[in-house]
Amino acid sequence: MEYELNTENLLDNMPDEELIYNMAELFKVFSDSTRVRILCALGLSELTVGDIAKVLEMNQSAISHQLRMLKQARLVKFRRDGKNLIYSLADDHVKTIFSQITEHIME
Amino acid sequence: MEYELNTENLLDNMPDEELIYNMAELFKVFSDSTRVRILCALGLSELTVGDIAKVLEMNQSAISHQLRMLKQARLVKFRRDGKNLIYSLADDHVKTIFSQITEHIME
DNA sequence: AATACATATGAACACATAAGCATATGAACA
DNA sequence: TGTTCATATGCTTATGTGTTCATATGTATT
Numbered sequence: 001m002e003y004e005l006n007t008e009n010l011l012d013n014m015p016d017e018e019l020i021y022n023m024a025e026l027f028k029v030f031s032d033s034t035r036v037r038i039l040c041a042l043g044l045s046e047l048t049v050g051d052i053a054k055v056l057e058m059n060q061s062a063i064s065h066q067l068r069m070l071k072q073a074r075l076v077k078f079r080r081d082g083k084n085l086i087y088s089l090a091d092d093h094v095k096t097i098f099s100q101i102t103e104h105i106m107e
Numbered sequence: 108m109e110y111e112l113n114t115e116n117l118l119d120n121m122p123d124e125e126l127i128y129n130m131a132e133l134f135k136v137f138s139d140s141t142r143v144r145i146l147c148a149l150g151l152s153e154l155t156v157g158d159i160a161k162v163l164e165m166n167q168s169a170i171s172h173q174l175r176m177l178k179q180a181r182l183v184k185f186r187r188d189g190k191n192l193i194y195s196l197a198d199d200h201v202k203t204i205f206s207q208i209t210e211h212i213m214e
Numbered sequence: 215a216a217t218a219c220a221t222a223t224g225a226a227c228a229c230a231t232a233a234g235c236a237t238a239t240g241a242a243c244a
Numbered sequence: 245t246g247t248t249c250a251t252a253t254g255c256t257t258a259t260g261t262g263t264t265c266a267t268a269t270g271t272a273t274t
Binding site: 155156157167168170171172174175189190191192 | 218219220221222223
């Protein structure tokens with residue numbers, strides 16, 4: 001009788017497909033340096049779209065497109081102030097995740 | 108005198124470009140469900156390439172390509188056992204990062 | 215040495231994604 | 245109501261990415 005991997009037990013203990021998919025989707029949001037830069041900037045101060053564009057020296061449209069993704073992922077929120085939309089980080093997980101990753105990179 | 112954002116202070120406090128780039132690169136590794144599934148499987152047990160292919164019901168070549176990325180990112184390691192290469196998770200950060208993300212998703 | 219087996223690699227293709235341009239939306243204020 | 249300003253959106257293009265197929269590499273076994 002040959003050794004054979006018992007895949008059943010493994011499969012039973014694997015997180016379900018939907019969770020894995022969602023994880024990957026969330027990571028995808030962090031996987032672009034423009035978005036990471038936006039998040040870092042917002043980590044320092046709440047900012048309008050125009051401000052972000054200025055700080056990152058990028059097109060307003062590009063920033064707007066990326067903010068859309070960040071909103072969908074619930075990583076940023078915004079409030080209106082006159083004609084401006086002021087964006088800020090949605091919660092503290094964002095920061096925690098960042099620090100973990102940074103730790104890994106630093107080693 | 109109009110309000111104007113002082114971008115200098117912000118820029119001074121932004122992490123440097125290289126770190127941001129590296130962060131994004133690492134997140135990129137986590138941003139594909141195949142890779143996440145591989146990492147989950149390895150979280151449960153060390154496995155050969157063939158085993159992983161079986162468990163995920165995927166092409167051996169596809170797994171091999173993805174393992175390459177995971178190796179480059181130092182998220183997995185391997186040792187040889189006869190004809191087989193046995194892969195396992197490289198360290199505990201991987202798990203920590205996972206749990207943070209999961210928490211965020213669950214909310 | 216020859217063969218079988220496990221894994222890696224290169225090329226090709228199909229699909230996803232970011233950025234820029236042009237333009238639409240929508241709030242503020244004259 | 246019309247104009248202005250900040251932001252969002254649709255379209256297009258260039259670039260990147262995952263998978264497959266075919267094949268190479270390299271280790272064990274006879």
